[in-house]
Amino acid sequence: MNPVTGRIREVLADAGAEGWVHAVQLGAANSREIGVGADELVVTASVYKLPLLVALCRAFDAGSLDPRAAVRIDPASGTRGPTGLSTFLDPVTLSWRDLAASMIGVSDNTAADVILAEVGLDAVAATLADLGLSQTRVVGGTADSHASLVRDLGAASAAEAFALLADNDEVRTVSAYAPALASATTPREMTRLLGLIWADAAASPAQCAFIRRLLGNQVWLHRIRAGFPFRGVRVAGKTGTIGAVRNEVSVVEFDGEAPVAVAVFTFAARADAALPTVDAAIAECARIAVTDLRSGRL
Known part of the structure; x- marks a missing residue:
């Protein structure tokens, strides 16, 4: 076993989680890469908002949607969640x-579902196909995911479903955990998507710059960003969480060096609302992979 991938597997095992990882240098000749299950299908959770953002920006490019057009939203009819418009009362x-800024910056569920309703699943699928991401699919938004949990668990509401999902005394089998049924991707395809964005090839250069800006403004510091707590480094990415699933895909940039795209997807043995040990493992996996790609040794 490669010592780097072996260390990544140890970190994940110590955190009580399965994991799938891919990291690659961007824009460098003969780029090196690190992979642990890099081509296996994994559940995206809110990482689906990244390809949705790309599809939205391509609609801006096509002129089919005005990025400055006003959209009126009643949060009472939106998808509930802990951030953004999902928490608003008026x-x-x-x-x-x-809306896109809120969808990415704080993983706003209501904003994401409003955008998906406008852009459409067909446009997202066409975007993925055009970019050569044949293993990635988006089957619905956050509202759809919550509805499937309610059905699978026989709950009366999404809140009750999440409470049941977090009960570690019971084994829960839900479609949200199944890559064959939920929105899914592979770690390699997500680093490829990040690479296309950083190369101005996922949409127009102006829209790719906009995407990079939004990813750089993500507020969460507890996963990949926590692996690089020092000056001279920028981390831009998107998290995803549902029950035992905790993910993040990011680009890590050190001053004067080629960026590194890294994707870490995990499935924990527990489904608590907070799993700081798993979050820390995601950070450590990213740190190990990025450090190796930067230096060629640990």
Whole structure:
């Protein structure tokens, strides 16, 4: 076993989680890469918001959607969640691009479902196909995922479903955990998507710059960003969480060096609302992979 991949597997095992990882240098000749199950299908959770964002930005490029157009949203009819518009009590008006900022910056569920309803699953699928991401699919938004949990668990509401899912005294089999049934991807395809964004090839250069800006403004510091707590490094990415699933895909940039795209997907033995040990393992897996790609040795 490669010592780097062996160490990654040890970190995940110590955290009580299965994991799938891919990391690759971007824009470098003969780029090196690190992979642990890099081509296996994994559940995206809210990482699906990244290909959705790309599809939205391609709609901006095509002129089929005005990024500055006003959208009025009543949060009472939106998808519940702990952040963004999902927590609001009163109707608000935002532009499409500001909705996208909330969708990525704080993983806003309501914003994401409003965007998906406008863009459409067919456009997301066409975007993925055009970019050569044949293993990645988006089958629905956050509202669809919550509805499937309610059905699978026989719950009366999404809140009750999440409470049942977090009960570690019972084994729960739900479609949200099954890559064959939920929105899914592979770690390698997510680093490829990040590479296309950083190369201005996923959409127009202006829209790719917009995507990079939004990913750089993500507020969460507890996963990949926690692996690089020092100056001279920038981390831009998107998290995903549902029950025992905890993920993040990011680009890590050190001053004067080629960026490194890294994707870490995990499935924990527990489904607590907070699993800081698994979050820390995601950070450590990213740190190990990025350090090796930067230096060629640990």
